[in-house]
Amino acid sequence: xxxxxxxxxxxxxxxxxxxxxxxxxxxxxxxxxxxxxxxxxxxxxxxxxxxxxxxxxxxxxxxxxxxxxxxxxxxxxxxxxxxxxxxxxxxxxxxxxxxxxxxxxxxxxxxxxxxxxxxxxxxxxxxxxxxxxxxxxxxxxxxxxxxxxxxxxxxxxxxxxxxxxxxxxxxxxxxxxxxxxxxxxxxxxxxxxxxxxxxxxxxxxxxxxxxxxxxxxxxxxxxxxxxxxxxxxxxxxxxxxxxxxxxxxxxxxxxxxxxxxxxxxxxxxxxxxxxxxxxxxxxxxxxxxxxxxxxxxxxxxxxxxxxxxxxxxxxxxxxxxxxxxxxxxxxxxxxxxxxxxxxxxxxxxxxxxxxxxxxxxxxxxxxxxxxxxxxxxxxxxxxxxxxxxxxxxxxxxxxxxxxxxxxxxxxxxxxxxxxxxxxxxxxxxxxxxxxxxxxxxxxxxxxxxxxxxxxxxxxxxxxxxxxxxxxxxxxxxxxxxxxxxxxxxxxxxxxxxxxxxxxxxxxxxxxxxxxxxxxxxxxxxxxxxxxxxxxxxxxxxxxxxxxxxxxxxxxxxxxxxxxxxxxxxxxxxxxxxxxxxxxxxx
Amino acid sequence: xxxxxxxxxxxxxxxxxxxxxxxxxxxxxxxxxxxxxxxxxxxxxxxxxxxxxxxxxxxxxxxxxxxxxxxxxxxxxxxxxxx
Numbered sequence: 001x002x003x004x005x006x007x008x009x010x011x012x013x014x015x016x017x018x019x020x021x022x023x024x025x026x027x028x029x030x031x032x033x034x035x036x037x038x039x040x041x042x043x044x045x046x047x048x049x050x051x052x053x054x055x056x057x058x059x060x061x062x063x064x065x066x067x068x069x070x071x072x073x074x075x076x077x078x079x080x081x082x083x084x085x086x087x088x089x090x091x092x093x094x095x096x097x098x099x100x101x102x103x104x105x106x107x108x109x110x111x112x113x114x115x116x117x118x119x120x121x122x123x124x125x126x127x128x129x130x131x132x133x134x135x136x137x138x139x140x141x142x143x144x145x146x147x148x149x150x151x152x153x154x155x156x157x158x159x160x161x162x163x164x165x166x167x168x169x170x171x172x173x174x175x176x177x178x179x180x181x182x183x184x185x186x187x188x189x190x191x192x193x194x195x196x197x198x199x200x201x202x203x204x205x206x207x208x209x210x211x212x213x214x215x216x217x218x219x220x221x222x223x224x225x226x227x228x229x230x231x232x233x234x235x236x237x238x239x240x241x242x243x244x245x246x247x248x249x250x251x252x253x254x255x256x257x258x259x260x261x262x263x264x265x266x267x268x269x270x271x272x273x274x275x276x277x278x279x280x281x282x283x284x285x286x287x288x289x290x291x292x293x294x295x296x297x298x299x300x301x302x303x304x305x306x307x308x309x310x311x312x313x314x315x316x317x318x319x320x321x322x323x324x325x326x327x328x329x330x331x332x333x334x335x336x337x338x339x340x341x342x343x344x345x346x347x348x349x350x351x352x353x354x355x356x357x358x359x360x361x362x363x364x365x366x367x368x369x370x371x372x373x374x375x376x377x378x379x380x381x382x383x384x385x386x387x388x389x390x391x392x393x394x395x396x397x398x399x400x401x402x403x404x405x406x407x408x409x410x411x412x413x414x415x416x417x418x419x420x421x422x423x424x425x426x427x428x429x430x431x432x433x434x435x436x437x438x439x440x441x442x443x444x445x446x447x448x449x450x451x452x453x454x455x456x457x458x459x460x461x462x463x464x465x466x467x468x469x470x471x472x473x474x475x476x477x478x479x480x481x482x483x484x485x486x487x488x489x490x491x492x493x494x495x496x497x498x499x500x501x502x503x504x505x506x507x508x509x510x511x512x513x514x515x516x517x518x519x520x521x522x523x524x525x526x527x528x529x530x531x532x533x534x535x536x537x538x539x540x541x542x543x544x545x546x547x548x549x550x551x552x553x554x555x556x557x558x559x560x561x562x563x564x565x566x567x568x569x570x571x572x573x574x575x576x577x578x579x580x581x582x583x584x585x586x
Numbered sequence: 587x588x589x590x591x592x593x594x595x596x597x598x599x600x601x602x603x604x605x606x607x608x609x610x611x612x613x614x615x616x617x618x619x620x621x622x623x624x625x626x627x628x629x630x631x632x633x634x635x636x637x638x639x640x641x642x643x644x645x646x647x648x649x650x651x652x653x654x655x656x657x658x659x660x661x662x663x664x665x666x667x668x669x
Contacts (some may be wrong), residue, residue, distance in 0.1 A: 035663040070667075070668045071668075078640060080625050081625055081628075081629045082629070082639040082640045082642075084621075084625055084629035085622075088621055091617065092614050092617050092618065092621070093640065096613055096617075105668070118666070120665040120666060121665055121668050122665065125657075126657060156655060158657075164658070164659060165659075166656070166657070166659065167655050167658070168654075169655055170652070170653050170654075171651060171652065172653065173640070175651070224644045226648075226650050226651060228649075228652065230644075230650045230652045232644050233652050235642045242638060367634075418622070457642055529602060
């Protein structure tokens, strides 16, 4: 039995395919169209899913969609009627896409996919909940979903047991932690639904003491939080329910200045506001999780929704709440709901037993050695060939120890926003200049942004003050932990200003070559940790094909690409060099 | 030949932009009518009858803002609906 899941028309469209209870393929549309956060109908992602299994759309038994579009439309109309006549501008800008696409979702499914079978619609937050619980290792778990907004819901909690999910309580639009984070992201001059993680990365530069950070007290005025973590906003501080600009004048007055302009300097007050926002979020989330534990009396928690990508807070959950185990899927945001949809249809609606646990994120397209060789030869690219895996591992580790920047293109592409060792840029974390080299020459991004360390799972507890045992979401770079003090100066490129690192742990069973390179690098430097950042230029999606990877290397300061078992040196291919800096816009 | 090709390329591009702009103007006019007549009248009547479409008011007295959802497995027919 095959089930195809679709998520689209908000941000990060995706498709996922389930075969007899197992997720066999999943990818986001942006990787194919090369438009970051592409929200169009994921026809390329769907075609990839089908092709990966050698099937056609006729073999698919059900197609599932990640929300109930009419309920969402009802919410949109309610917003406009509540805010009449202030909402005219957003009404004019949003209605054409509702009329042409969102309300006519059956049209692309029938016409573009050429699918004539059954289509099922799952509530948005149920799709989130299913995307996490049904592929988790837990038989029973409390579930918390927190995002911007689905149809009406912004936050839910409930319980999952075997192949059943019950979402018990909700908080409705416009009261939304995701939209609060996005509003302050917009206030700080960063792009919404894209740069929230930058605000999270900026927060440790600010005053993280709630007693001395004046913005913390100010932001508390904006929200009424009850002891069980439920909350409501004073909507006079916000405009997102009727305008495309998110913070209101009153919020700007409260925070003491107008919205920061895009490329202007990030000052200390911006850092303090980011810190205040992070502290507010953490305080509310802790209250919610304590309440959810009290209600469900369950020691396992699964999280989903965009807020579950807040890795800084995720790393504190087990310390600050009674939960003992945590699980988050690698693509916790809207893009990840397509795997929720297919799992929900198979396990809950059709009542089939759960037999699948997501053990790694490698669900995207992969390219055989022959395909890569054909690409290199056809484009007359100069390269050398590794004789075997040992030579590949030894050479790559040696180049990394010499502080070269390596593009690492191996196996199937990752599912979710993080590069986890299939489409990664790797480098030496012991080199104190590496953060600046990567930020300016390769990624063309803001100086304040830290890089992530990757460490073998069996070494993690030596360097990082993780929860024990190391939680599985750490494999997906979803947990930030403090680096032990004695190591901070030895790995400066991955040590954030507060001494933390957003680490990725890797198990050999997940990605043998990647694991071996890290270990071998450790034998050269005595520290088996690498810098791992996504293989892309700022503002572009992570590379998907050999062509994307080669183009990215030639446009940046990446020294080598290890692609399948071929080594390509940038200097050997001078004729293809170009400058990607002007493209580096979010 | 190339000049002719370039002319038609530019011509079609211009026509496409013209079409896009025209449809944007027509859309805006029609949608403005819908907005002021449909949304506007409903909003005015709703205000007269004190109907609220969004729950915007804070209530310091209540103990919780959590609302019952009780969302669980439904009959398969319910999932065929877009609402």
